[in-house]
Amino acid sequence: MTIVPALDLFVAGIVLIVAVWTVAARDTMSAVVGFVAYGLLLALVWVRLGAPDVALTEAAIGSGLAGALLIGAATRLRAGEPSVSTERLGGAGRVLAMTLSAVVAAAVAVVLLSLPDPAPSLASEAAANAGVTSLGNPVTNVLMAFRAMDTMLEKVVLLLALLGVWSMARDHAWGGRPRSCRRADPEGPLVLLARVLPPVGVVLGISVLWVSADHPGGAFQGATILAAMWLLVLMAGLGDVPAAGGRRLRLVLVAGPAVFLTVGLGGLALGAAFLSYPPAWAKPVILVIEFAMVLTVATTLGLLVAGPPERSAER
Amino acid sequence: MSVVLDLITIAAVSAGVVFFLAGTVGLLRFPDTLTRLHALTKADNLGLGLVVLGLLPQVGSLRDGLKMICVWLLVLLAGATVSQLVAQAARRDGPGSDGAAP
Known part of the structure; x- marks a missing residue:
């Protein structure tokens, strides 16, 4: 066996081990750490x-952002953890759970193994029509042009998720700000990082979006980096989360889907179909959508991690 | 010339791997949070630094080389900050929690 397949097998094996370890971990925080490591290893795969x-x-999302969300959840659950972890499943319950898991795993395996070979794919068609948008990255082509409808609806789903988080607020905090972070030492390392890193991160986030025209990258990944920089500033106490009821914040939140929808309806009125771009203007139109989207997605992701409003809008 | 460059790569990357190995052994074997952090930061800073140094002769363009150096600098910044924060948390929670020394 040559070295490269051996390394691939090694990484795949570690992914499986970390996955099992994450499921088996007793402590919630350990499971979260396992999940983050699992996501990073999966990225390697x-x-x-x-x-x-x-x-x-x-x-960026599976490991970084979901990791931040889960750490927040684990911290909130910590108070009630001892009582939960002492509840153990009985013998019959365990057998039932194991049987169910085995059946699901077997069903997935059967479906995967019975897939036609070669699998039905639109990849060749997507590659053949790549020229129409003057974008070099086929993934961006699919996300922003061929299947733009899915991407637009994805943004709406993200907004619905934020509404779900906001609706956890108590009545007096409705439209207010999330729980403030613990005051960081103004001379401490976190504040220093929150001052030094964001300029680098903002450039990196925008460049990940910009290069996605021809290279791997994209609006979602760039937005995650921007959201991370915002969260870093918030955690260091250098800024406050805007109140959920604020008009400017809500404008930013609907900007991405609104621009997307406007372009889509424009395509319906002037062009061939909903979300059809004029061929000569495809790239500029896509860039306008992506920049509006990146703003909305970054803000939404940051607010998702910040949590439901717990303080009233007045300071 | 290319043989010399390859030798530099092999030497530096091997040294980097040794630091990663030593850091990991320290992380697993050292008795408390602060000494484990000490071991870990060596792996990050020196290990990755040596790996980047070793890969520099192999890059195709100046841009790629600068990118790798940037990655190392960012890891230095993140590693230093995180280890400070973990050390602060360990100190605040005091001895007894997770065997941390005062």
């Missing part, structure tokens, strides 16, 4: 499979 766009998404 995607790179090895030749899907750097998916790898970036997995690392």
Whole structure:
């Protein structure tokens, strides 16, 4: 066996081990740490499979952002944890759970193994028509042009998720600000990082969006980096989360889907169909949508991690 | 010339791997939070630094080389900050929690 397949097998094995360890971990926080490590290893697997766009998404969202959300959840649950972890499943319950898991795993395996070979794919068609948008990255082509409808609805789903988080607020805090972070030492390392890193992160986030025209990257990955920079500033206490009822914040939140929808309806009125772009203007139109989207997505992701409003809008 | 460059790469990357290995062993074997952090930061800073140094002769363009150096600098910044924060938390929670020394 040559060295490269051996390394691939090694990484795949570690992914499986970390996955099992994450499920088996008793302590919630340990499970979260396992999940983050699992996501990063999975990103490596995607790179090895030749899907750097998916790898970036997995690392930024599956591991980074979901990790931050889960750490927040684990911290909130910590108070009630001892009482929950002493509840153990009985013998019959365990057998039932194991049987159910085995059946699901077997069903997935059967479906995967009975897929036609070669699998039905639109990849060749997407590659053949890549020229119409003058974008070099086929993944961006699919996300922003061929299947733009899915991407637009994805943004709406993200807004619905934020509404779900906001609706956890108590009545007096409705439209207010999330719980403030613990005051960081103004001379401490976190504040220093929150001052030094954001300029780098903002440039990086925008560049990940910009290069996605021809190279791996994208609006979602760039937005995640921007959201991370915002959260860093918030955690260091250098800024406050805007009140959920604020008009400017709400304008930013609807900007992405609104621009997308406007372009879509424009395509319906002037062009061939909903979300059809004029061929000569495809790239500028896509860029306008992506920049509006990146603003909305970054803000939404940051607010999702910040949590439901707990303080009234007045300071 | 290329043989010399390859030798530099092999030497530096191997040294970097040794630091990663030593840091990992320290992380697993050292008795308390602060000494474990000490081991870990060596792996990050020196290990990754040496790996980047070793890969520099192999890059195709100046841009790629600068990118790798930037990655190392960012890891330095993140590693230093995080280890400070973990050390502060360990100190605040005091001895007894997770075997941390005062």
